Amino acid sequence: METIWFFLWTLLWAVYFILDGFDLGMGTLMPAISKSDMDRRIIFNAQGPFWDGNEVWLITAGGVTFAAFPNAYAVLFSALYAPLLILLFCLIFRAVALEFRNKIENPKWKAVCDLGLFLGSFAPALLLGVAFANLFMGIPIDQNGVYHGNLFMLLNPYGLAGGVLFVLMFCYHGALWLELKSEGELQARALKAARIIWPLLLAMVLVFLALSGVYTDMYERIAQHPVVWSFLTLAVVGLLATRLALGSSTLGAFVGSAVFILGLTFFGVFGMYPGIILSSIDPAYSVTIFNGASSPLTLKIMLGVTLAAVPVVLVYQAWVFWTFRHKVTEEAINNDSHAY
Amino acid sequence: MDLVLLSRLQFAMTVFFHFVFVPLTLGLSVLLAIMETMYVRTGNEEYKRMVKFWGKLFLINFVLGVVTGITLEFQFGTNWSRYSAFVGDIFGSLLAIEATVAFFLESTFIAVWAFGWERVSKKMHCFAIWMVAIAGNISALWIILANGFMQNPVGYVMRNGRAELDDFFAVLTNPYAWGEYFHTVSSAWMLGGFFVLGVAAWHLARKNEVSLFTKAVKIAAPFTLIMALLVAVAGHHQGMNVAKLQPAKMAAMESHWTTQKNAPMYVFVWPDQEEGRNAIEALPIPGMMSWIAFGDANAEVKGLSDFPKEDIPPVLPTFLTFRFMVAMGGLFIFVAAWAWWRRKDIASDKYLSKILPWMIPVPYVVIMAGWTVAEVGRQPWIVYNLMRTSDAVSPVPAESVLFSFLAFLGIYTLLGVLDIWLLRKFARKGPEPANPAEEA
Numbered sequence: 001m002e003t004i005w006f007f008l009w010t011l012l013w014a015v016y017f018i019l020d021g022f023d024l025g026m027g028t029l030m031p032a033i034s035k036s037d038m039d040r041r042i043i044f045n046a047q048g049p050f051w052d053g054n055e056v057w058l059i060t061a062g063g064v065t066f067a068a069f070p071n072a073y074a075v076l077f078s079a080l081y082a083p084l085l086i087l088l089f090c091l092i093f094r095a096v097a098l099e100f101r102n103k104i105e106n107p108k109w110k111a112v113c114d115l116g117l118f119l120g121s122f123a124p125a126l127l128l129g130v131a132f133a134n135l136f137m138g139i140p141i142d143q144n145g146v147y148h149g150n151l152f153m154l155l156n157p158y159g160l161a162g163g164v165l166f167v168l169m170f171c172y173h174g175a176l177w178l179e180l181k182s183e184g185e186l187q188a189r190a191l192k193a194a195r196i197i198w199p200l201l202l203a204m205v206l207v208f209l210a211l212s213g214v215y216t217d218m219y220e221r222i223a224q225h226p227v228v229w230s231f232l233t234l235a236v237v238g239l240l241a242t243r244l245a246l247g248s249s250t251l252g253a254f255v256g257s258a259v260f261i262l263g264l265t266f267f268g269v270f271g272m273y274p275g276i277i278l279s280s281i282d283p284a285y286s287v288t289i290f291n292g293a294s295s296p297l298t299l300k301i302m303l304g305v306t307l308a309a310v311p312v313v314l315v316y317q318a319w320v321f322w323t324f325r326h327k328v329t330e331e332a333i334n335n336d337s338h339a340y
Numbered sequence: 341m342d343l344v345l346l347s348r349l350q351f352a353m354t355v356f357f358h359f360v361f362v363p364l365t366l367g368l369s370v371l372l373a374i375m376e377t378m379y380v381r382t383g384n385e386e387y388k389r390m391v392k393f394w395g396k397l398f399l400i401n402f403v404l405g406v407v408t409g410i411t412l413e414f415q416f417g418t419n420w421s422r423y424s425a426f427v428g429d430i431f432g433s434l435l436a437i438e439a440t441v442a443f444f445l446e447s448t449f450i451a452v453w454a455f456g457w458e459r460v461s462k463k464m465h466c467f468a469i470w471m472v473a474i475a476g477n478i479s480a481l482w483i484i485l486a487n488g489f490m491q492n493p494v495g496y497v498m499r500n501g502r503a504e505l506d507d508f509f510a511v512l513t514n515p516y517a518w519g520e521y522f523h524t525v526s527s528a529w530m531l532g533g534f535f536v537l538g539v540a541a542w543h544l545a546r547k548n549e550v551s552l553f554t555k556a557v558k559i560a561a562p563f564t565l566i567m568a569l570l571v572a573v574a575g576h577h578q579g580m581n582v583a584k585l586q587p588a589k590m591a592a593m594e595s596h597w598t599t600q601k602n603a604p605m606y607v608f609v610w611p612d613q614e615e616g617r618n619a620i621e622a623l624p625i626p627g628m629m630s631w632i633a634f635g636d637a638n639a640e641v642k643g644l645s646d647f648p649k650e651d652i653p654p655v656l657p658t659f660l661t662f663r664f665m666v667a668m669g670g671l672f673i674f675v676a677a678w679a680w681w682r683r684k685d686i687a688s689d690k691y692l693s694k695i696l697p698w699m700i701p702v703p704y705v706v707i708m709a710g711w712t713v714a715e716v717g718r719q720p721w722i723v724y725n726l727m728r729t730s731d732a733v734s735p736v737p738a739e740s741v742l743f744s745f746l747a748f749l750g751i752y753t754l755l756g757v758l759d760i761w762l763l764r765k766f767a768r769k770g771p772e773p774a775n776p777a778e779e780a
Contacts, residue, residue, distance in 0.1 A: 048455055052406060052448075053444070053451060056447045058410070059413060060439040060440055062410075062439075063413060063440075064436045065417075066413075066428050066431075066433075067428065067435065068432075070429060074421035074425035075421065077418045078417060078421035078735065078736055082744075084417075085411075085418065085744050085747070095403050095406065096404075096407070096755065099400070100400075103400070145425075146735045294433070294504075297508070298430070298433050301433065302437075305437050306440060316449075320448055323459055323460060324451075324455060324456075336455070337772070338399075338454050
């Protein structure tokens with residue numbers, strides 16, 4: 001049961017990364033890829049109907065951590081106090097930038113919102129990467145789950161490598177999404193960005209996997225559960241497939257990129273199995289999915305709720321993606337009074 | 341500074357700020373759904389412009405509700421980690437269910453509604469706003485079931501050093517939570533009603549779009565009156581729940597010190613918690629408190645003096661906010677009835693058309709007072725009679741909390757200013773002019 005929940009927990013994070021990843025990636029790329037106000041408006045509107053629904057996956061991941069692994073939730077969120085609150089502040093900036101940019105006709109305000117979107121995208125991408133890398137490595141918690149560290153200890157080489165990896169991963173994903181949603185020059189620039197980022201991403205994946213051998217005990221743990229290697233295989237297949245599809249079908253490349261994110265998330269998180277928060281002070285202090293889980297009754301009820309509700313969510317979210325499948329054009333923006 | 345105090349201040353501030361946006365979302369979404377249904381049924385473009393006008397205000401409000409809500413969900417972990425570990429088995433699952441069954445629905449359909457005017461059919465568009473309204477109000481139910489567990493813990497068993505779920509059905513049918521839910525939701529709907537009335541009255545007094553705004557008043561006035569009455573009914577019912585389940589809170593709400601039968605209610609009271617009595621007590625209404633608390637003028641009401649000193653909530657804030665809330669409840673019924681009586685021509689009543697715009701902020705303040713009664717009155721417990729607030733806090737450095745408190749304060753102040761400024765700007769601007777081609 002705990003393992004099922006660990007799987008679902010990982011899945012929620014992976015879906016969040018896949019969905020909000022393209023929003024975060026586009027926001028991060030925006031300063032580099034946009035040349036005019038209309039370019040930026042297209043980038044804003046390319047995430048318009050989606051970002052809010054995507055962000056709910058983060059909320060659900062947080063809520064499920066609380067429900068299924070309350071001890072992990074308690075230890076993790078108080079340990080990562082500062083980075084987590086910075087992440088939330090950045091997400092506030094992003095939402096405000098998205099919703100209010102077009103509500104005030106003032107170039108300075110628009111510049112502020114553009115900066116808000118960039119920071120509100122780049123910083124969460126980086127922080128999520130830093131946080132997960134540190135989790136893989138273990139954080140200094142004692143037997144009572146009290147954290148003995150600070151924000152700067154998280155910014156170690158391995159944590160930073162994780163951050164860079166996430167930023168590149170999301171930027172690549174976002175570039176593909178933008179290619180799908182735009183036309184003309186902006187579309188061409190998005191495709192070019194994807195072509196430039198892919199080799200960097202590949203290199204960063206290799207660096208991260210190598211550093212994982214140095215900084216973490218991931219491979220020792222995986223040796224006991226060799227099935228985890230299949231997740232890495234999935235990630236590699238996705239990463240190669242996305243490059244192969246890049247010239248012919250951007251949608252195919254986007255799917256490949258999603259598969260890559262899915263595989264990589266599962267590989268990294270299951271590299272901690274059965275730990276969920278590893279202690280770098282003493283492995284005995286780690287919170288595992290067994291000593292951190294909720295009671296069997298709660299897990300059972302939550303499983304029922306999740307299995308009933310999440311497929312429905314996927315159906316109506318898919319329907320929204322289908323309804324708003326059209327490209328975001330200058331004409332469409334000018335005709336829509338709600339456009340960002 | 342003291343870690344517990346800082347953590348409480350931060351939580352109080354962020355939850356109050358979040359609850360600036362929540363009631364309008366709950367109430368206005370229902371009104372928008374009614375307006376849009378009118379549009380679909382009659383085909384009258386005026387209703388469509390009405391929906392778009394209030395819809396714009398709704399969306400400004402909505403996004404801030406979303407982002408300020410996320411910080412709360414994570415704050416249980418960041419600032420109240422011992423509490424989270426203690427009750428996560430129950431409390432956490434209620435929050436998780438809220439996200440999966442309600443918040444997804446709301447966030448997804450709000451996008452369809454905001455961006456879908458030209459993309460989906462009229463009926464589907466109307467369906468979307470109904471989904472937003474229903475999901476929002478279901479969302480509130482799960483959150484209040486979670487809060488209800490803190491107020492009146494049920495369906496749990498103490499095991500492994502924490503409260504574990506024993507009877508899910510008992511958690512779902514917690515009478516305290518349901519009373520709280522109806523009181524909260526009716527007040528939120530009433531707030532939405534006053535919001536529509538206030539904006540409409542402002543424009544009607546200036547003879548803007550008279551036909552459109554009169555139609556809006558005809559929808560909002562009966563709605564507001566019904567809700568104002570329901571708030572009072574649900575509030576009284578909840579008061580009786582409190583009397584039964586949280587006697588210390590009830591005694592603090594009334595500043596009632598000595599256990600007695602046939603307890604009177606005093607019109608003028610000023611509590612003195614140090615001395616354990618009232619400094620001022622005048623104009624008793626015999627048996628009134630017993631009757632309000634238990635529906636029986638002879639019932640015994642337990643006084644604060646009969647509780648251990650460390651279990652008594654801060655009396656003055658609980659008492660004052662409660663009195664204020666009750667008095668304002670009367671005012672709401674009066675003004676809503678007045679607006680309903682003059683609903684066909686608000687502008688002809690120069691007092692009413694001046695008062696209504698000023699009524700917009702009042703329910704906000706009163707709702708905050710209501711939450712103060714509920715949350716301060718529960719102290720010193722975070723989970724009533726089960727866990728003390730001082731035992732619930734995260735082991736994080738007080739300086740971290742001070743920094744985050746100041747950051748929240750700064751960011752939320754800016755957001756608040758921006759929100760009010762934008763709402764005012766778009767509320768005053770009025771609906772987009774009718775498009776002659778569409779009218780034809």
